[in-house]
Amino acid sequence: MNIIRPSAFAALLACALLATGCDKKTAGPETPISRETKSPGELRLFCWSEYVPQTVIDKFTEETGINVYVENYASNEEMLAKLQAGGALYDLVQPSEYATEMLIKEGMLLPLNKANIPNFKNLAPEFVGMGYDPQNTHSVPFMGGSVGIVYNKERIKTPVNGFGDVFVPEHAGRIVVPDDAREIVTMALDHLGLPINEINADSLAAARTVLTDWLKLVKVYDSDSPKTALLNGDVDLGIVWSGEGALILNESDKFAWVLPREGAHLFVDNLAIPKTARNKAGAEAFINFILRPEVSILISEEFPYTNPNTEARKLLSPEQLANPASFPTKEEWARLEIFHDIGGAASDIDGVVTDLRAQ
Template identity: 45%
Template sequence: MKRRTRTMIFQVLALVLVAALLAGCGGQQIAGTEKPAEEEKVLNVFNWSEYMPQSVIDKFTAETGIKVNYSTYSSQEEMLAKLQAAPGSYDLCVASDYMVEVMTKQGLLEPLKLDKIPNFNNVDPLYRNPPYDPENKYTVPYMWGTVGIAINTDRVKRPVTSWQDLWDPAFAGKIVMLNDARYCIGATLKSLGYSCNETSPEALAKAKNKLQELIPKVKAFDSDSPKTLLLNGEAVIGLMWNGETALAQKENPAIKYIYPKEGAIRWQDNMAIPKGAKHPENAMKFMNFILRGDIGKEIAEAYPYASPNAETIKMLPAETRDNPASYAPEAELKKGEFLKDVGEATPEIERIWTEVKS
C-alpha cells in the first residue's frame, strides 16, 4: 500500500513538473527553431551619380515599403575609400569590374544568395560569370558600356579616329575628360600602343609625360555630367562614357561617339552587398527588382548605357538598340579591353594622376 501511494505521489509530482515547464516556456520557441528577425524597412544604396531614375526608387518603395537612402560617388576609388572607412554604412553598392576584383581580395563583399534573386535568370549569358566574379558569387550586373571619344560634329570637321586625336593642338581648351585616373591613364597607354592595364615603369613614365602635355589643354575634368560641356559649347571633344554621349545626342544630334582604332575601354557595373551591410535581405530584394525586364527598360531609357538584361533588350525600341553610342558593335567589343586590378601598381598610378593634375 505504501509503495503504491509513493508511486502515485511521484506520478503527480512528475505531472506538476511537466506542467510547470510548459508554463515556463509560455510562447517561447524551442532553441534552433527561431524565425530570423525581419529587417527594418530601410535600404542604403551607394551608386554613381546620374545612373538611376528616382521613379525606379519610388516604385521599389511603393511595392515593398522599404525606404531607400540613396547616396552617390564620382569614382570607384571614392566609393572604395568610403566603404573602407565606414563598414556597414551601405547595404548595396555598384562596383565596376576591376573594383570587384579589389573588393573581393580585401574581403569587402558579402556572398549573394542567387535563389533570392530569381530575376537573375533575365541576365543575358554574355554578362554572367565574368572573370572578376566567376559564378556571380558576389555580384549581379547592372549596366555595361565603353569609354571612348565624343565629338560635336558641328564644330569638329576633321576625322577623329584615334585616342591620339585628343592631343591635336586645335582642341586646346575645348576638351572634357572623365575625372578618373584609370580611364585617363588607360586611354593614354592605348594611344602609345600599350594595354590599358600596362604597369611597366617604362610604359607608365611615357604615359605620364604624354598626359602632362594634354592636361593644360583640358577645359574640365568631370565624371558626373561630362556631357554638359559638350552641350553648352565649352568643349568640342571629350573622353566620355558611352551613355553620357547617348544622352547628349538626345539634345544635340550633332554629338557623335567614336570608337578609337586602338580599341575602347570596356566596363561592366555590378550590384554588390558590402561587408557588414545591415540590410542584406533588402539589398537582394532590390537587386531582384532592378533585374525585372520592365524596370531595366525604365533605367535604360533614362540613362542609355547598355543593359545586360535580355528581357529589357526585347522591350527597347530599335533606334535605341541600334545606337552605337549605347550598344557597341561586336567588332568594337572584340577590340576593346576591360580594366583589371593592377595590384601593387595602383599607388603608382594614383601618384601619376595626382602629379599630372597638380
C-alpha cells in the first residue's frame, strides 16, 4: 500500500502548507484574548459582526484610555455556546431579546449598577422594561429592528401588504428570505394568526402546511446580507432585517418597504455583562458611553436600525427619521412582537425547515 511516490508526497506537503497559509489569510485580523492580562485598562467586547462602528470604539478608547478588544459572532447561539463552554472571558456581550432572557434565566449575567449608567434615562419608554428583562436589571438596549418586506416597485406590480402577498406563485424564484429557521416559521405563524412564542406540535404542523407552498418559491436564503441579491437584481422581493431594508431604500428608490400586516418579529439587541467579566466598571462605562446621544447617532449612521435613544433621535436628520424601515409608525409598532426563549423547539423548527428546503 505504499506506491505513492515521494514526489506526490512532496506535492501533498506543498498543498498542506498552502492550505495552512490560506487559513491564516481567511482568519483575518484577530484580537488575541488572553486570560493572563488583568488590567483595568482593557475591555473585551463580544458583539455581532457589523454592528458596533470602529469610530465609536476609537472614540471610547481616546476618551477613557481603555483598550477595547473586539471579537465577533454571527448568531446568538454561537455566542451562547461560547459563553456556556466557559473559558472565554468577555466583559460585554450583545445578546438579542430571547438570548438575553435565556442568559438571565441561566444566571449567566451580572446585574447592572444603574448608578454607573446615568444615560439610561435617554432611552425611549417603549424600549424600557420589555418582557425579556422587565426591570432592565441585566441589559440595556443597543438597537432594535423588525423583520419586514422589501420589494422592487418596477418589477412587482401587484400590491404587497403582508407575507401572504409575497409568497404567491407569480413570485416563484424571485424571493429572498433569511437563512434562519425561526424567522421562517414565525412568518407562517404570523400569517396564520398563531402565537409566535408558544410552539407546539399543532402550530408547527399548521406552519409546515403553509411553508410547504411558500418555500418552493424561494430563490435565496441569506441572513448576512439579503440586500445583495435585491440590489443586484437577482431577486425582486424578500424578507429582510429593517436595517438592511433602510440601506436598500437609501441606495435606490426602486424599492419599497412594507411592515407585514399580519405582524412581524421585533428584535432588540442589548448590551449585557457576563458573569465571568473582569472589568465590570469598564463595561458599564462603555454602556453609558453608547447611550450618549452624539455617540448613538454614529451607530444609526452606519447601521440604520431603530435607534432606541430618544435624545439621539433628536439629533438625526429628517431623512433618517423618515426612513420607514428604520422608524416604524405607532400603528406598525403595535403589530410587532419580540421573541421569547423557546427551548427545545428550536431543533423541531430547524427539522421542519431543513425538510422543506430539501424537497
